[in-house]
Amino acid sequence: MRSSAGSASSRRAEGGPPPDLPPGAHENEFDLQQELIQYGFMLVCQCMGTSDRDIRQAVREGARDASDVGASCEAGTDCGGCLPLIDLIVEDEREALVRAAKPPAVEAA
DSSP: OOOSSSHHHHHHHHHOSOTTSOTTOSSSHHHHHHHHHHTTOOEEETTTTEEHHHHHHHHHTTOOSHHHHHHHHOTTSSSOTTHHHHHHHHHHHHHHHHHHHSOOOOOOO
């Protein structure tokens, strides 16, 4: 069930597509996706309009799996077709957080 207000819509405003892409500027969804990918933006959940940026932010805020992501930004809560991709993004972002938290190795002199 979609809500008219909530975290997904507020996140889209924060991490949405570049402002130079006017609504309706593309003839189809594929063309829009290709343009957005060039800007480092990928729409993951078509049903809820959730981007990879939204999912990565949810992980940084504590989401540990697709269920947590859904509770945070609604991604994957409608048809579920994006759940495998959400799982991959969650895994990637969690690994990135672990790498960032590790201190650099110091070589013995």
